[in-house]
Amino acid sequence: MNSISTQRSFQPDSQFQPVDLTKAGAPAVRFNNIKKTYTMDRVEVDALADVSGSIARQETTFITGPSGSGKSTLLNIMGLIDQPTSGELFILDEDVSRLSDKAAADFRSEHIGFIFQSFNLIPVLTVGENVEFPLLRRVKSASERREKAEQYLDSVGLADLIDRRPGEISGGQRQRVAIARALVTEPTLIIADEPTANLDSKTSLEIIALLDHMKSEFDTSVVICTHDTSLITAGSATINIIDGHTA
Amino acid sequence: MIWKIAFRNLTKNARRSVTTAMAIGIGGFAALLFGGFVTSIWFGVQTSMIQEQGNLQIYRQGYLEFGAANPDDYTIQGWDEVAALLASDPVLNQQLAVITPRIDLAGVAGNAQTGNSKTFIGSGVVPSQIDEMHKWDGWSIGQVSPASGLTDQVLDGVVIGIGMARMMGMCGPLNVADCQDRPVDEDALTEVETDFTSLVNDEAEITDLREGSVERPQLNLMAATSSGVPNIARVGIEAARPQAIRAIDNAYVMMHFEQARGLLYGDSQEATTLMLQVANPDQVDATKDRIQEVLDRAGLDLKVFHFTEVDPTFNRIFGMFTFMFIVVSIVLSIVIVFTIVNTVSMNVMERVKEIGTIRALGFRKGFVRALFLTESALIGLFGALIALSAAVVIANIVNSAGVQWTPPSNATPLTVQLMVLDNPLFAASVVGLLILISVVASVMPTFKAARLNIVESLQRA
Ligand SMILES: Nc1ncnc2c1ncn2[C@@H]1O[C@H](COP(=O)(O)OP(=O)(O)OP(=O)(O)O)[C@@H](O)[C@H]1O
Ligand SMILES: [Mg+2]
Numbered sequence: 001m002n003s004i005s006t007q008r009s010f011q012p013d014s015q016f017q018p019v020d021l022t023k024a025g026a027p028a029v030r031f032n033n034i035k036k037t038y039t040m041d042r043v044e045v046d047a048l049a050d051v052s053g054s055i056a057r058q059e060t061t062f063i064t065g066p067s068g069s070g071k072s073t074l075l076n077i078m079g080l081i082d083q084p085t086s087g088e089l090f091i092l093d094e095d096v097s098r099l100s101d102k103a104a105a106d107f108r109s110e111h112i113g114f115i116f117q118s119f120n121l122i123p124v125l126t127v128g129e130n131v132e133f134p135l136l137r138r139v140k141s142a143s144e145r146r147e148k149a150e151q152y153l154d155s156v157g158l159a160d161l162i163d164r165r166p167g168e169i170s171g172g173q174r175q176r177v178a179i180a181r182a183l184v185t186e187p188t189l190i191i192a193d194e195p196t197a198n199l200d201s202k203t204s205l206e207i208i209a210l211l212d213h214m215k216s217e218f219d220t221s222v223v224i225c226t227h228d229t230s231l232i233t234a235g236s237a238t239i240n241i242i243d244g245h246t247a
Numbered sequence: 248m249i250w251k252i253a254f255r256n257l258t259k260n261a262r263r264s265v266t267t268a269m270a271i272g273i274g275g276f277a278a279l280l281f282g283g284f285v286t287s288i289w290f291g292v293q294t295s296m297i298q299e300q301g302n303l304q305i306y307r308q309g310y311l312e313f314g315a316a317n318p319d320d321y322t323i324q325g326w327d328e329v330a331a332l333l334a335s336d337p338v339l340n341q342q343l344a345v346i347t348p349r350i351d352l353a354g355v356a357g358n359a360q361t362g363n364s365k366t367f368i369g370s371g372v373v374p375s376q377i378d379e380m381h382k383w384d385g386w387s388i389g390q391v392s393p394a395s396g397l398t399d400q401v402l403d404g405v406v407i408g409i410g411m412a413r414m415m416g417m418c419g420p421l422n423v424a425d426c427q428d429r430p431v432d433e434d435a436l437t438e439v440e441t442d443f444t445s446l447v448n449d450e451a452e453i454t455d456l457r458e459g460s461v462e463r464p465q466l467n468l469m470a471a472t473s474s475g476v477p478n479i480a481r482v483g484i485e486a487a488r489p490q491a492i493r494a495i496d497n498a499y500v501m502m503h504f505e506q507a508r509g510l511l512y513g514d515s516q517e518a519t520t521l522m523l524q525v526a527n528p529d530q531v532d533a534t535k536d537r538i539q540e541v542l543d544r545a546g547l548d549l550k551v552f553h554f555t556e557v558d559p560t561f562n563r564i565f566g567m568f569t570f571m572f573i574v575v576s577i578v579l580s581i582v583i584v585f586t587i588v589n590t591v592s593m594n595v596m597e598r599v600k601e602i603g604t605i606r607a608l609g610f611r612k613g614f615v616r617a618l619f620l621t622e623s624a625l626i627g628l629f630g631a632l633i634a635l636s637a638a639v640v641i642a643n644i645v646n647s648a649g650v651q652w653t654p655p656s657n658a659t660p661l662t663v664q665l666m667v668l669d670n671p672l673f674a675a676s677v678v679g680l681l682i683l684i685s686v687v688a689s690v691m692p693t694f695k696a697a698r699l700n701i702v703e704s705l706q707r708a
Pocket of ligand 2: 071072073193
């Protein structure tokens with residue numbers, strides 16, 4: 001079993017005893033012996049061989065590693081859009097390793113925000129509607145949804161673009177909209193897989209800084225996967241994955 | 248928001264959406280027009296038949312089963328009292344517009360001038376009441392049948408079928424268009440015919456039937472009475488009118504009720520049937536029940552029938568067109584289903600990444616299904632609107648063009664009236680069905696979309 005190497009000296013509770021969530025420092029996510037195996041042409045390939053670790057609350061954690069090492073696979077499992085072949089996953093101390101499709105969707109809606117490499121805004125919706133969109137499941141009142149969308153768009157500095165379509169704004173602006181969309185449900189965990197890969201370096205730094213800022217402002221944990229080590233914010237936790245193992 | 252997304256995606260793929268809506272629209276249009284035609288048959292053919300024979304008919308028990316073999320044993324005795332009984336009922340009095348007797352008869356007809364003779368079948372009716380029946384328009388479709396051509400005053404007038412006129416060699420004298428007389432060949436007259444003609448001539452001299460209408464071509468009718476003794480009448484032909492069925496057209500003689508009664512029953516008030524016309528077609532069933540009740544209470548051995556029970560022609564015509572309508576509708580539906588499946592599959596394929604995103608954002612499969620089904624419902628709705636508006640426009644053009652057609656039940660043509668909106672329930676059903684087909688056809692591609700693997704969907708470009 002691999003141990004986690006983090007730049008900060010945070011020790012996960014290796015006994016996996018129930019954690020008091022109100023206790024400062026209790027991790028948002030714990031994952032233990034996660035294994036993900038793909039079968040291709042009858043050959044089993046381990047995308048993740050055996051990874052364990054945790055994500056601290058209100059922190060930004062970077063996941064790094066070479067291409068094909070299993071970063072995305074780990075993020076997808078943490079984001080409950082993929083299931084591990086074996087291993088355990090706890091989010092807010094709830095065992096979410098084997099959720100049904102519906103339960104996983106409900107959990108994502110409640111606790112997880114996604115930021116994608118290519119922004120993934122819904123093209124036919126305006127910027128404001130895109131931010132409103134995740135609230136459809138949770139907030140019945142349209143005016144309340146609208147209000148929240150405005151508030152979060154404002155927090156990413158795009159309040160005046162609210163009625164534009166995604167096609168009418170820049171890449172950096174689109175990713176800011178995506179950040180507002182991820183934040184609007186006030187999730188426990190924000191998952192960002194290569195959020196800056198489609199952006200120039202200046203904008204990339206701005207986006208990472210914005211995400212890093214949001215973690216404390218909105219009480220959320222941010223997990224960013226990148227292979228651009230220059231983006232790693234000083235003082236952040238890092239999980240380095242090499243060849244399906246935490247290194 | 249779901250409607251917003253659906254609508255905007257449709258307008259985004261405007262050409263595809265329009266093509267699909269057009270396919271639905273054309274299919275729906277065809278169904279609406281054909282249905283409009285079937286509707287017009289329903290109203291038009293029934294109206295024709297009700298104008299001819301009333302909505303309801305009273306017969307002696309057993310007539311429909313055995314009467315044809317022995318009509319005299321199954322007549323309504325004292326039909327006038329039965330008619331009076333019905334008319335005196337306060338409820339029926341409100342509902343029944345016409346109560347009129349009819350005698351069905353058969354015999355031999357001969358013409359003294361041409362020496363032709365042949366069998367005839369016919370009926371005796373009360374001309375004024377028949378003409379009154381011809382005006383029935385209970386569904387307000389503006390369809391009237393021409394007057395019978397007989398009058399109450401001229402007791403010896405008859406109207407014959409065109410075929411009858413031809414065979415009797417009377418097309419010329421009657422001025423019937425498109426009708427050629429059988430060539431008269433004096434030598435070819437058979438003995439029977441000669442005998443019959445002379446017999447009639449003798450008889451006619453004795454009974455000296457109504458003179459004064461000498462101008463009209465004459466016909467001698469001989470019918471067997473209940474006592475078996477042939478009775479003969481000389482009548483004047485008022486007109487020749489086509490009859491719906493060729494065999495009947497070739498033998499048809501319509502005469503005054505009193506003439507027929509005199510031929511068959513002498514002074515006794517007998518009739519084959521009482522035809523009843525109900526003013527309001529919605530009241531027919533209730534009226535029928537009421538009539539039977541009144542008849543039963545009076546201890547009469549009579550039974551009331553709906554005209555379709557007596558004559559299945561309407562049900563057959565309507566059944567045939569309904570069957571055709573169903574077949575055409577099924578074919579159209581299949582075409583629509585394939586178009587929709589294709590369109591939805593393309594929409595899904597183009598938006599796999601969006602589907603993955605929506606699922607990652609915490610929406611269940613049901614939301615994805617609802618999203619695409621909403622789009623399909625909208626396309627169906629647009630298609631239905633296209634269908635409805637096109638059908639209304641074209642139906643108006645066809646209706647005002649006054650196209651004529653002759654249903655199998657009719658002797659004279661009806662004007663085609665495509666009733667698209669006249670039957671709102673039908674039009675609404677077609678619209679509803681188009682939307683339903685659109686939604687149901689989308690179920691399979693939509694469910695596939697919802698089942699997409701989230702991670703793989705997100706990896707799409
Ligand atoms: N659906 C799949 N089927 C088979 N193998 C897969 C599948 N998805 C990922 N893999 C394999 O699993 C391994 C880890 O993939 P993953 O996408 O997690 O890597 P990554 O670290 O995110 O790489 P990158 O930096 O290029 O995004 C790779 O070897 C990849 O080929
Ligand atoms: Mg990756």
